[in-house]
Amino acid sequence: MRDQINQWLQTVVQNPNMLRTPSMYQFLCAEANAPPPNLEIQWRTSDDDTAGDDEMDMDDIFDQGRAQSTEQASGGVLGALSDPADDDAMQDDMDIKAFSNMEAEEYDVIRDAPLAAGSSSSTGPRKKISLSQYEIIKVIGKGSFGKVFLVREKSSGTILAMKVLKKDYIIQKNQVEHTKTERNVLGHVNHPYIVGMVKAFQTKDKLFFLLDYCAGGELFFQLGKVGRFEESRAKFYAAQITLAIEYIHGLDIIYRDLKPENVLLDEKGNVRLTDFGLSKEGVHDPSKGANSFCGTPEYIAPEVLNRKGHGRAVDWWSLGALLYEMITGLPPFYSRNREVMFEKIMKAELTFPHSMPEVTRDLLARLLVRDPAKRLGSGEKDATELKEHPFFNDVNWDALSKGTVPAPWVPTVAGSLDTSQFDQEFTNMNPIVSPDVREAYFGSVDRQFEGFSFVDDSGSSHLMMGSSMTGSMSGASATMAASLKFGR
Numbered sequence: 001m002r003d004q005i006n007q008w009l010q011t012v013v014q015n016p017n018m019l020r021t022p023s024m025y026q027f028l029c030a031e032a033n034a035p036p037p038n039l040e041i042q043w044r045t046s047d048d049d050t051a052g053d054d055e056m057d058m059d060d061i062f063d064q065g066r067a068q069s070t071e072q073a074s075g076g077v078l079g080a081l082s083d084p085a086d087d088d089a090m091q092d093d094m095d096i097k098a099f100s101n102m103e104a105e106e107y108d109v110i111r112d113a114p115l116a117a118g119s120s121s122s123t124g125p126r127k128k129i130s131l132s133q134y135e136i137i138k139v140i141g142k143g144s145f146g147k148v149f150l151v152r153e154k155s156s157g158t159i160l161a162m163k164v165l166k167k168d169y170i171i172q173k174n175q176v177e178h179t180k181t182e183r184n185v186l187g188h189v190n191h192p193y194i195v196g197m198v199k200a201f202q203t204k205d206k207l208f209f210l211l212d213y214c215a216g217g218e219l220f221f222q223l224g225k226v227g228r229f230e231e232s233r234a235k236f237y238a239a240q241i242t243l244a245i246e247y248i249h250g251l252d253i254i255y256r257d258l259k260p261e262n263v264l265l266d267e268k269g270n271v272r273l274t275d276f277g278l279s280k281e282g283v284h285d286p287s288k289g290a291n292s293f294c295g296t297p298e299y300i301a302p303e304v305l306n307r308k309g310h311g312r313a314v315d316w317w318s319l320g321a322l323l324y325e326m327i328t329g330l331p332p333f334y335s336r337n338r339e340v341m342f343e344k345i346m347k348a349e350l351t352f353p354h355s356m357p358e359v360t361r362d363l364l365a366r367l368l369v370r371d372p373a374k375r376l377g378s379g380e381k382d383a384t385e386l387k388e389h390p391f392f393n394d395v396n397w398d399a400l401s402k403g404t405v406p407a408p409w410v411p412t413v414a415g416s417l418d419t420s421q422f423d424q425e426f427t428n429m430n431p432i433v434s435p436d437v438r439e440a441y442f443g444s445v446d447r448q449f450e451g452f453s454f455v456d457d458s459g460s461s462h463l464m465m466g467s468s469m470t471g472s473m474s475g476a477s478a479t480m481a482a483s484l485k486f487g488r
Helices: 002-013 022-029 058-074 077-081 087-094 167-172 176-188 219-226 231-250 302-306 313-328 338-347 358-367 383-387 397-401
Strands: 114-117 127-130 134-143 146-153 159-166 197-203 206-212 263-265 271-273
Touching (some): 159 167, 167 176, 176 197, 219 263, 231 271, 231 383
Antiparallel strands (some): 114 127, 134 146, 159 206, 197 206, 263 271
8 A cells, every 4th residue: 555655646746737736735745844753864955065966855846846837837927927017907806815725835944055145236246155154043933925934143143034935835826026015115114113124035946034033023922912902002002103104104105914913022122014015115195006905804994895996094094903903802893704804894883892091982983984085194194193193192202213212011031042922833843944945146036036135234233222132233123023924
C-alpha cells in the first residue's frame, strides 16, 4: 500500500495541472514543514557547494509547476497584473480580504540566502548580501499570504520585523496591485503613528518588508485580553489614530482597513497603523474617488456596500466602529452572520449601553452616519472636525503629535526580544526555514513587482521619541509587529 501511495504521489507531483487545483496543492503541502521523526535533514544553502545545479527541492517543484501552469492558463493575465492602473477597475468583487476562506500553505523564509544591498535602483551595481546577516528569532504573525518574523540584524543588533510574502499566492489572489500600493505608501509616509519601512526587496519567489518592531503587539490582542477598555484609554488610541489618518488624508491617501488587528502598540504604548494594502492613492473627496468593494466586514462603511463610490469619509466611519468596539467590546453592528451584519450596517438603529456618557454617544453617532456627506470629518476641515468635538476636549493635540503624552497603558517587556505581548498562536510556531530562496537583488526581478525594492538610508534618526528598543527607524517612528492579518 505504501508503494502504491508513493507511486500515486509521484504521478501527482509531476503533473502541473494537478497543482493548479488549490485543494490538491494545500493537501500536498499540509504539514510539509514538519519532517517525519528520526529523519536527518541537511538544509542546502547558497554556500553549499555540494548541491548541484540539477538538484531541486520540493518547494521548487511546486513553484515551477504552478508557474508553468499559470502562464499556460492565463496568457496575458500576468502582464495585466503588472499594469499600475487603478486597482478599483481590476478588483471589484474580489477584494474583501476577510472573506477568503483559503489559507496559504506554511511557508517560511530561508535562513541563508544571498540578497542585494545598496541602491533601490535597478540600474546600479548589484551588491549581494545574505539573509544570514539577520538572526531569525520567532514568528510573530501569520496570515494567508505569508508570515512575519522577529529578526535581529547581527552587525548592529537592531531588532526588526521581517514580513515575507509569497509571490505566486499574491498573483493567484489578485493582490499584486494591493501589495505594490502598500510598498508605495510605506515608502514615503513619515509620521510617528504610522508604520515605517526600513527596506524592501524581492527574490524570485518572495517579497520581503523589513519594518520596525513593535513590542506592544496588536491592539486586537490587548483588547481581547481585557474585553473592553476604559474610556480614557480608548480616547487616547482614537486620538492618535485620528492624527495618523489626518496625515495620510493630507497626502490624498485613504486607509480603508482600520481595525484592531492593524493597530499596533510600541514599547511606550503608542499606536502604530500598519498594513496599507487596501489603501487608495489620489483620493481627496470625502465621498468619491474609489470604487473597490474592499475592507473588513465589521468596519466597512455603508457607501462601500452601496458600491456607488466612496472617499476619505470611509476612514471616519471605521474609526467610529473601532472606538465603539474599544469601549463596549464589540463593533456596533456585529453579527456572526456576515449577510446579517451587512444588513445591520445598512439599516439597523445604532444603540448604546446605558452607561455610556452622552458626549461619547454624540461622537459615535456623528461618526457612524450612513450618509458620508453628513458624517463628522467629511468637510474640508477633515480631522479638525473630530478634534473640535467635546469628546476630545481634554486632549492636548500639540503634545500628542509630538509623542510627549504618556500612554495610559505601557506594555511590560523584559527586553528587546520579549514577545510576551503577542498571541502564542504565533510565537509558539517553530520558525522553520524552507530552502527555496536563491538570490535577490535591489532591482526588478520580474515585471509584476517592478520597482518594489527600497532602501531608506535617511530615517534612522527620524522621530525616535527616545526609543532604544524600536531600533533603527525608517521614514516614520512606526513599528511593525504582527501586521500580517490578511483574512484573519
